[in-house]
């Protein structure tokens with residue numbers, strides 16, 4: 001039999017008996033046994049017709065993931081949660097709460113996890129990565145479910161914070177997709193080794209909540225983390241830009257702008273000098289660099305020399321190290337303004353959103369699982385915004401699955417995206433995204449070697465990233 005072509009149909013005649021274990025023999029002149037597991041190793045699968053009389057031998061495309069019957073049955077369990085997931089997505093959407101105030105979503109999710117037998121821990125200890133101060137993250141939680149034996153610890157990351165105008169980034173759907181995966185896996189943990197830990201991670205928007213959780217060591221002992229984010233397509237392995245934001249305050253000397261201008265020091269002048277200096281530096285930046293800022297406060301009235309000015313600057317780059325260089329540039333330019341005018345200056349930086357350490361093999365597995373479920377447009381992203389998932393990815397192998405809820409080209413943080421995040425039409429994608437990461441987690445629970453491979457790949461990827469800087 002020729003196995004090199006892409007597809008062969010094996011028609012089984014009366015003289016061929018198919019055995020339950022997947023091999024079959026041909027009686028008569030000689031016996032041929034084909035073992036499906038062995039064929040799989042060779043890169044072939046047999047898909048049997050419903051009546052079991054026709055088997056189609058298919059050469060699997062490079063890297064294609066084929067779901068086993070068991071996995072297909074597992075994937076089908078997602079449908080049973082449709083009502084619950086729709087309700088949770090809707091409730092969080094209808095009660096949008098911004099970073100670190102997400103009491104409603106936190107309460108709701110913890111209730112569901114408790115009811116499902118998870119051990120729920122709330123009021124987690126976070127640590128501010130800049131000040132190193134510990135504080136209580138009262139909208140963060142961990143929900144743990146142990147398997148039937150020791151094994152890998154797999155984390156699911158759920159977000160649920162909103163923007164000022166509501167869930168325009170669809171974090172209500174991240175919580176819902178993660179919940180889908182957790183509920184699917186909950187039924188399996190009785191027969192799987194390891195530990196499933198669901199992290200409720202608040203304050204993604206503007207507060208880098210996960211950075212506080214990383215700093216507190218909350219992810220210690222986790223082997224692999226999986227999460228999702230809605231978008232206009234299905235993708236993994238996308239770039240997030242490392243970013244942080246500076247607030248610069250100048251203090252000058254007030255004086256009557258007409259009667260005694262010589263006695264004044266203009267804080268606004270200092271800000272303008274800094275602004276222009278930063279703009280002039282643009283020519284010399286790497287093409288992935290993003291620098292954006294504005295002056296928030298530049299005086300009150302025309303007849304008083306402005307004694308206070310305040311501005312914000314954000315810097316972003318594809319890696320943490322270059323992003324830090326941009327931050328140094330901002331500081332130099334800011335000091336130039338103070339030096340030139342004699343104004344005092346204070347600069348304070350936000351918590352860093354890290355660029356991701358990518359584990360290509362893990363990203364590939366997850367997107368191929370999505371492909372196997374055939375969810376819609378699968379297409380890699382160009383450069384995007386930033387996420388505190390990057391901070392987690394610096395600690396352990398982490399995969400973020402983008403799932404499509406809008407037509408191509410509609411970006412998060414827009415009115416259109418806000419509408420899609422609340423639409424019932426998005427729920428099938430949420431369920432599929434949950435199913436994809438549940439399937440990935442299930443494979444990881446079952447295969448300690450796979451987990452080890454991803455951890456090794458993660459270390460290599462991280463070292464490469466550090467060396468690049």
Ligand SMILES: [Zn+2]
Pocket residue numbers: 169170171204229412
């Ligand atoms: Zn987001």
